Amino acid sequence: MSSKKSSKGEKLKNEKKLEEPSSLGKYFIVFLVLGGLTAYSAYKYLSTPLEKPVLDLEQWWGPYPIDLKKDVSIRPYQIEFSDVIVNDLRERLLHSRPLTPPLEDVGFNYGFNTNYLTKVLDYWKNNYNFKEREQFLNKYKHFITNIQGLDIHYMHVKPKVSANVTVVPILLIHGWPGSIREFYEIIPKLTTVRPDQKFVFEVIAPSIPGFGFSQVRKYFLRFRTQETKHNPDT
Incomplete structure (x- = not known):
């Protein structure tokens, strides 16, 4: 068993x-x-693919009451650092309040290091060449136009090419925070034809609302930047 x-x-x-x-x-x-x-x-x-957002291209973002006679033409714009602006800035910097010393060996971990900020302020007061910078910033053509109630500033750089070269428009939008200054070094590369290519870019670079020389309003938080970029004339 x-x-x-x-x-x-x-x-x-x-x-x-x-x-x-x-x-x-x-x-x-x-x-x-x-x-x-x-x-x-x-x-x-x-x-x-994401669904295409529905944008209200008639939304008014400017001050009320709505001004239907607002100048919407494209106007040349010149960046200018007048003596009044520069002297006012230097006067304010000369009378700035003493900065609180940072903690030892913290670098920029708790915000902008005030030891380094002291050097920046001194550079602005004594060494910054405003006229030289003004000429540099105006090396490209600047314009302003009113879109949906806001004056929007932008650069428009057209390439100088022959008729047999295809010109492709490209919209460059800077980050937040940021400015159109970010594009100054890359614009020549985009607007110059390379030997192995038969196309070149035409650059449009706007200052987003509230940055650079573009307007903004107090209710900007509900503002959608892309709604100001539909103007075909820009």
């Missing part, structure tokens, strides 16, 4: 051992299917 029981026990053990790989195979298939479905869902989500 004991031999029969032991043989039955061994048989059951062998059957369980045979079932274990089969069970692992089933789990592997399930995980493989779930992984495939997850990967497919992620691919669909990432590759599906």
Whole structure:
């Protein structure tokens, strides 16, 4: 009897051992299917184009009451640092309040380091060449036009090319915070034809509302910058 029981026990053990790989195979298939479905869902989500936002291109962002006679022409703009502006700035810097010393060895971890800020203020007061910077900033053509109640400033740089070269317009929008100054070094590369290419870019670079020389209003938080960039004349 004991031999029969032991043989039955061994048989059951062998059957369980045979079932274990089969069970692992089933789990592997399930995980493989779930992984495939997850990967497919992620691919669909990432590759599906976003819906085009609905923009109100007639929304008024300027002061009220609405001025329907507002000048919407494109006007040349010249950046100018007048003596009045420069002297006023230097006067304010000369009478600035003493700065609180920073903690030791903190660098810029807790905000702008006031030891370094002292050097910046001294540079502005005594060494910054405003006239030289004015000439540099005006090396490209600047314009202002009114879009939906706000005066928007922008640079427009057209390439000088022959008729057989394709000119492609490109809109460069600076970051937040930032300014059109970010594009001064790249503009020549975009507007100059390379030997291996037959196209070149025509650059439009606006100052987003509230930056540079573009207007902004107090309710700017609900403002959508892209709604001011539809003017085809710019």
